[in-house]
Amino acid sequence: KEVAGYAATEIGLIKNPEKVITGKELDLLSEKEFLKTCENYSVFARISPQIKHKIVEALSKKYEIGFLGEGINDAPALKSAHVAIVVDTAADVCREVSDIVLTEKDLNVIVGGISNGRKIFANINKYIKTTLASNFGNFVSVALVSLMIPFLPMLPIQILLVNLMSDFPLIAVATDSVDVEELRRPKYYQLNRVIGLIVFLGLISTLFDFLIFIIFRNSGEARLQTLWYIESILTEIMLIFCLRTSRFFLKAKMPGPIFLSISLIIILITIILPFTPFGREIFHFILPDTKSLMIILGLVLAYFISSEIGKLYYFYKWNPAKIVGSGNKKNY
Template identity: 40%
Template sequence: KETYFGRVAKKTLEIKKETAYQKIANDFAKNIGFISIFVVLAVIIINLLKPNYSNFQELIIFAIVLAVAIVPEFLPTMTVLTLSLAGNKLAKRGLVIKRLSSIEDLGAIEILCTDKTGTITTNELKLKKIIAHNEEEFIKYFLADYYFTQEITPYEKAIIDSQIYTDRIELDKNDIFNSIYKNFEFIEYFEFDPVQRIKKMIVKENNEEIEIIKGAPENVLIYLYPSTNLEMQQINVDENQQNGSIVNYWLNIFENEDKNGFRTLALGIKKQRERRFLGIASFFDPLKETAYPAIQLAKSLNLEIKILTGDSLNVAKRTALELGLIDEKEKVILGEEIRNLPEDEARKIIKETKVFARVLPEDKLKIIEILQKDKFVGFLGEGINDAPALKIANVALAVDTASDVVKQEADIILKEKDLKTIVEGIYEGRKVLENIGKYIKHTMSDNFGNLTSVAVLTSILPFVPMTPLQVLLTNFLTDIPLIAFAGDNVKIKEVKKPLKMSSKHLILLLLILGIIAGLVNIFAYLIVRKEPKEIIQTFIFFITTMTGLIVSFLIRTKDWFIFSKPAKAFTLSSVLGIILTIIFVFLSPFKEIFSFASLNLKLIFYSLILILIFILGTEIVKKIFYNKFPDVI
């Protein structure tokens, strides 16, 4: 428990998290439940208080049917279908979803914390240049350990794949090494020493023993020239070099390369009577082709990207600048700068910083803990030390090549590390939330409308506004287009910010839309109030069902509905619902089954006027609401 790994395991076991969607959905369901129970009880009480009311059986059946109709019974089906379609799309893009609800949480991400290597860059080093008096000699000694050990590092591979190597070595590649090293004899190889930061190999060339030293430039220089005396042997390359010591000359080159964000390896040799610093090779890890488009998509989604890398400050800054994530004025913060800071000070720095370098696992945990106090955070981890940060993150992402411990903590597994894949997944997740929100807004605004009108009309009428069978039928017909919401079109501007399923704001919108629908139903009653019971019930049913079908077109977009383009499946299912409504109301034998009366042309004309009023009222209220609360789902 006192070891580093013990502390990591302890932190991992202590952390628990709840998904955003589950919490909001539970709150929303509770609020809807309370309102529904209240209204149903009110309907029963109002009817029971009427003088001489005796049809208790019809009232109880009607109340039960009304309670059933209020419940958004297709929501679980709609949610699973929407998530399944999205999960299938994401799987094709290389995202494996461990639990379907992760897709909803993916869409809620406001900040994505990711590493750099392999996600943003290719993780394949490329040679920038070799700085040496004799490049061919440099390459010969640089690749010697690869020839004799047959173990290639990314640095050797970068040189072999480079144009410099191809230009200098003109022989066929199959014969290159045998030709170069035919006069070499292997003696001994020393693995990389993390303290000295060098590795060595001893060979004989033409029977002369040579020690080849490769490693960090400053450490190779110290190994070759341990004396602090700057009056050292000069390598006559040019006049500028002769003006200073070998050490200062090469340190300046190294510092310049490091300052510009390039990785460097130095090479030197020691013979019995000679020691020479042969030069420096400068490398870089290029951006993936998908990295820049990923950042542009993230910007269009107002998704904040933060890089958490173990690389040096300069390497991290070069990548972020090349990517367009930061500008020259923005700082890159080292992990040690925030490690021991008080939370208030660290919070300000963490919120403002986009790139963190030389971060340790505990730094990642601290960064995510602080960010999650204000935002919804996704984190991409890979090493076993990332387990605590993965567990606490709202959405934990891991690569398929990660350890089992890491993958166990992850919500989503990436088949291949790629920033664009993650950002596209977040976009898909936001579309999922938007489409589920469409269903909730439709079914609940329609249900609230029914509740409002029924509550009012039951206090006026000596009978129920619709028969129990008619209530079930309108509920069925208005639900026909709703499943098609699962694959509906979503404009990118509608998900340009993380959507917030605010229970408070959503209920406010549904109440307002429900009141509009309820008022239209009340106006419908006023038009036919002097007609027989069957005509009143038929007319109210027709208006309720038609507005319930039409509202699906209105609430599926935050824009004016005439400027939006629904999916074909949604349009067809809505038209089907309208056709079926007309068939049930106007054609036998359905009229008799559902106790419908014939509606004359005058009532049909009035119904069109009421539907138009409903459309205008709903559109105006919707626009006002979303102008004030643009981020609410």
């Protein structure tokens, strides 16, 4: 018990070396006391295979349990765990009931796997939130504006171009860096916890789309379509940078180099394309004047600031732990 307490304190698992319980002490507890004690302790010493199995079984009723073992006596506990992990030299019966077999003799593989899994999950959530918010805003804008003007707010080929261009930064989100808070605890995907944020930011997008139509309503069909094309792509990229973190964007971890590079390249292509013969002939753009372009860039900046304020307000008003998707279950 003393050795286990000292070792656990040295690696930072516990602060008090006395916070250790033995299998003999656990065996004397009632079922209710057993679960409560297992929840309160992180270090167990002198545990028999039967008690080990009992600990995993008790905790698995309330938590998601991962268990690492290799000997024959670990088989019952491995069977009861949600995720059973063994080394490649483990007993045959253990490998048969396992979910993961480690081929490297290094426990850092588990830590790295958990970290990478949480990073991937966080980046998938960024993609989903950005896509839903931007598509919701664009859908409302196009649906309402189409009833108010005698021409299409954007040609089909221009809509396809917007979708294609905005998809490159979204795909590159998979390589983006993740805030440290996202890696500390496991997360659950629960869309209902962020649907309010998605709708809120989508309505902000719709508001700025309407500002474009109001400002340039008398500028002509081709000019309005060209300017809205620029605004649509730039605002979606700004939305990605807004939703890549729940913190103030300047306090977030630096964006991944691939994601940042692709985003900057798409921004440049978006602005330059209407100035090229290719863009004007294939996509029916017209040459935007400097004043109109500056207005669009100003609106994009105002949109980013508004979205950032809206996001921070949403996370401040509601519990951030719930918004990012923490479930009722914990992981051990």
